[in-house]
Amino acid sequence: SEVLRLLEKYPPRLPRYAYGTAGFRYDATVMDAVLVRVAVFCAWWYPQLQAGNGTAPETIGIMVTASHNDESYNGVKLVAPNGEILADPIVQGQLTDWVNSDSTESNQAGSKHPIRVWIEQQSTNTKSPPTCIIHIGHDTRSHSPSLTELAVKTIRALGGQVIHHGVATTPLLHHAVFHQNPQRVPSMIPIRPDAVGYYQLLSWSYLALLQTAAAQDSNSNTTKRLVVDCACGVGYPSVKLFQSTLQGVISPTCPAAPTEFYCINGPTHGPLNENCGSEHVQKSMAAPQWYRDESNSDALPWEYCAAVDGDADRIVFFHKNSHEFFLLDGDKITVLICEFLQAQVAALKQACQEQQQQGGNINNSMGQLTLGAVQTAYANGASTKYLKNILGSDNVLIAKTGVQHVHHAAKSFDIGVYFEANGHGTVVFGPQFYSYIAQAEALFMAAESPRPLSLQRLRVLPALINQAVGDAVSDLLLVDAILHIKGWDLKAWNQLYSDMPSRMSKLKVTDRNVVKTNENDTICLAPENVQEELNAAMKEWNGRCFVRASGTEDVVRVYAEAETRDAADQLSAKAEYIVH
Ligand code: NG1
Ligand code: ZN
Secondary structure (H helix, E strand, C coil): CHHHHHHHHCCCCCCCCCCECCEEEEEHHHCHHHHHHHHHHHHHHHHHHCCCCCCCCCCEEEEECCCCCCCCEEEEEEECCCCCECCCHHHHHHHHHHHHCCCCCCCCCCCCCHHHHHHHHCCCCCCCCCCCEEEEEECCCCCHHHHHHHHHHHHHHCCCEEEEEEECCHHHHHHHHHHHCCCCCCCCCCCCCCHHHHHHHHHHHHHHHHHHHHCCCCCCCCCEEEEEECCCCCHHHHHHHHHHHHHHHCECCECCCCEEEEEECCCCCCCCCCCCHHHHHHHHCCCCCCCCCHHHHHHCCCCCEEEECCCCCEEEEEEECCCCEEEECHHHHHHHHHHHHHHHHHHHHHHHHHHHHHCCCCCCCCCCCCEEEEEECCCCHHHHHHHHHHHCHHHEEEECCCHHHHHHHHCCCCEEEEECCCCEEEEEECHHHHHHHHHHHHHHHHCCCCCCHHHHHHHHHHHHCCCCCCCHHHHHHHHHHHHHHHCCCHHHHHCCCCCCCEEEEEECCCCHHHCEECCCCCCEEECCCHHHHHHHHHHHHCEEEEEEECCCCCCEEEEEEECCHHHHHHHHHHHHHHHC
16 A cells, blocks of 8 residues: 555664654654654544544644754654644553554564554545544745655545645644634634634734723833744744734724734744744843844844744743843743733622622622643742742642643643743633633623723633644734733833843763653652752752753753852752763
């Protein structure tokens, strides 16, 4: 069969492929075998996902990208049927097992891999209905189209249908899978599971949120310029498409947005993620190179800037002028969003109580909404302290590195805010949130009272925020709208708390996988004695440090923070020495 031929033509090129922090990610030259096998796996897995209750079929997604890594890498991320990152360890294990099975031959015991047996049983009759429906997209790397084509060919050879999004951001692909099931978010209008639906949803919800600021003050009719560094990747066309959709939505009744997004570093301007993009800005604490017109880079207004990564699922903000640079990372974004949400939830609660009192109808059946934040061990200690202060320490969790883990933990709250320090994050809303909002709506509607601003804001957030996955464009708009509502610039936001001095470094070691950590990366379990030595170092410099093997690069990462720059640097050096 065609599929067996593809498996033979693209044999595994590594002794073993490991499922990393966000799927498989390797040098692009060894990824062809992975794409063919991932595609087979999706076609095999798909029929097991169907509920069989007559509802619209679920779909899954394959995203070809190596995110923040340099151009030489490529990778594949899988979108689960609920639109989120594939997080099921059993499925990840099955997939890894299949990718590494030498699928052209029987194993020693003479039994074939069950997926190979399944392939052989597939009839060549590929007439309707399709055996599976799979969304596919890819980033702007030079090898992404051909790797994607391998997956497309494989799926079609198995009688599957491909919904091809071409060059897409990772969050757009998640949007498509998430909204394929129209019941996922309560919405008055159907949301299209494609790029058109994605940019429309962002446009109208962004404007709706901004409008709640106009109701507050009227002296805000000057346009701000927000420079968006797009890492020389797909974020560039994405922000531009958003802008053109936004222009189409603006009408006489709907005023123009107060911010102009000025994109720099598009796909043809320079090397992907090199000296630019969110990873560069966050890890080197420096403004990006401007590839278009370097000599003139001082001409750019660097006061209000953001940087996204190579597949536009992460974002950080920064400010630069002649004498200072400061970074607003994922931790600062978490704090900004949590403060905003907490204020809106409190205001809505009060407004509902007042409305009930006026109507002489006090009932407490609306309950309480829990607001929580999830971070990883890389979160700056000052941000964790600040969040615990405002949300209560039980509502701040530390999860294992990787959005699949952080996202899952955030779902334990009615409103769960999560960001990794590198800017990868979003907000998730649970069923209790939607029922609370519906009850509040009913309350004000019955009394024929106008909806309070807090309600107008909270009800639009689930549309603006991509609840499937971290989304740089959605986060960009959310942060901009919150700052606008608050009347803040980056300086005011940055002053919420001061980061503790920290240092993050990468170590090349012979085998990074000998470093094993506990369930949230904070304790090193192997090699023996490492944690003991780290404990002694932390005591000596009165700081915090941890080490872990990267799941996306061939390095061990070392993180250290302490009260002073000097202590953080020394603690970092000591930790590096310990794991070396
Ligand atoms: P690794 O390489 O496993 O540390 C990096 C990021 C993660 C996550 C993934 C996926 C850091 C320290 N690590 O993982 O937070 O974003 O990439 O892109 O930033
Ligand atoms: Zn990314």
